[in-house]
Amino acid sequence: MSEQFEQACSACRYFRAVDALTGACHRFPPIFAGESSPKETHHWRFPIVSLHAWCGEFRAQTEG
Numbered sequence: 001m002s003e004q005f006e007q008a009c010s011a012c013r014y015f016r017a018v019d020a021l022t023g024a025c026h027r028f029p030p031i032f033a034g035e036s037s038p039k040e041t042h043h044w045r046f047p048i049v050s051l052h053a054w055c056g057e058f059r060a061q062t063e064g
């Protein structure tokens with residue numbers, strides 16, 4: 001297994017699957033996503049990320 005795969009969002013403790021290819025990153029609170037919907041709860045979203053993406057905030061699921 002390559003290091004890049006080990007650090008993919010799909011292996012990160014902050015990742016929550018949305019569908020087969022994407023998930024939501026819960027590293028930080030929701031961010032403003034626009035006011036196109038009349039529902040306030042739709043204005044704030046966790047970032048959607050690919051299973052295979054990664055960032056510098058990665059933490060393995062097994063880390064404390």
Ligand code: SF4
Pocket residue numbers: 007008009010012013014015024025026027049053054055056057058059
């Ligand atoms: S974007 Fe970063 S913190 Fe969020 S799930 Fe992916 S690797 Fe983890």
